[in-house]
Amino acid sequence: DAGVTQSPTHLIKTRGQQVTLRCSPKSGHDTVSWYQQALGQGPQFIFQYYEEEERQRGNFPDRFSGHQFPNYSSELNVNALLLGDSALYLCASNRQLQETQYFGPGTRLLVL
Amino acid sequence: GEDVEQSLFLSVREGDSSVINCTYTDSSSTYLYWYKQEPGAGLQLLTYIFSNMDMKQDQRLTVLLNKKDKHLSLRIADTQTGDSAIYFCAESRGGSYIPTFGRGTSLIVHP
Numbered sequence: 001d002a003g004v005t006q007s008p009t010h011l012i013k014t015r016g017q018q019v020t021l022r023c024s025p026k027s028g029h030d031t032v033s034w035y036q037q038a039l040g041q042g043p044q045f046i047f048q049y050y051e052e053e054e055r056q057r058g059n060f061p062d063r064f065s066g067h068q069f070p071n072y073s074s075e076l077n078v079n080a081l082l083l084g085d086s087a088l089y090l091c092a093s094n095r096q097l098q099e100t101q102y103f104g105p106g107t108r109l110l111v112l
Numbered sequence: 113g114e115d116v117e118q119s120l121f122l123s124v125r126e127g128d129s130s131v132i133n134c135t136y137t138d139s140s141s142t143y144l145y146w147y148k149q150e151p152g153a154g155l156q157l158l159t160y161i162f163s164n165m166d167m168k169q170d171q172r173l174t175v176l177l178n179k180k181d182k183h184l185s186l187r188i189a190d191t192q193t194g195d196s197a198i199y200f201c202a203e204s205r206g207g208s209y210i211p212t213f214g215r216g217t218s219l220i221v222h223p
Contacts (some may be wrong), residue, residue: 032212042116042213043155044199052212054209090154099143099209103155 002027004104012110013081021076021107025093031055032074033101034066035090043090049074050096063092065066086111116119116214118201121184128187131219134201137182141203144177146186149198158186158199188219196221 005024013019020027029111031050035043045058051069072093078085088108092101116136124130136144145160161168161175161184166177174187188195198218202211 012119040215042202042215045210045212048210050175056208092155094209097207099204100145100157100160101158101209103147105154 003018003100004029004091006089006104006107008107009105010108010110012112015031015083017079017081018077018112019109020090021078021091021109022073023076023091023093023104024073025091026102029071029093030072031070031094031101033070033092033094034074034076035092036060037088037090037106038085040097046076051108064097073103083110083111085109106112115201115212116197118214118217120215121218121220123222124191125221126191126193126221128191128223130186130191130195130219132188132189132199132201132219134184134186134214135182136176136201136203137184137206139179140205141202141208142181142206143211144175144176144184145200145202145204146184147200147202147213149200149216151197155200161180191219191221193221193223195219198201210218 024104027039031035037043052068088106090106091104094101117125146158147155172189201214
């Protein structure tokens, strides 16, 4: 049973560029959430997708957007990258209305 | 202040018990979680407790919840070097199941 997978594992971008991160949920899960984890901090919730729609959103600017596909996989897009966007981006999945989320290994983004 | 607070570091000797503490602010928290993060890895859910429970035990792990004081603890019995990691306390409210995380406690286990 495959867990949550994310790609790529590492990424280096420059300020002003755009980036797309990808996530495949755990088998049987239909809900995907994205988190940003800055160095030395706990994960911060970005948004959650269910039935291909954004259902909940944390305190992140519109530069952060996402998408969910019919197979439940998801993408996180960040436009106009800032140095402060450097972080580990974590994807988590769960079955809708179930209390436990399962996390992927993350994508480490470095913005220069 | 932060919604979820934890001490940043804990150092224990191999074989001893570790106790990691956490406080949270919202009395409407429904679920409280403990996650483990090893270097360069994602988060692994260790255990969670519903807010109407006082205690939950799972093998070497014991979770204690004091709802009155909004205090959660994780006890790891017979701590091993493989337990060295960052431990995150988190809480979720209502039906959202979106956890709000603390900054994490770095557990260092030495021989």
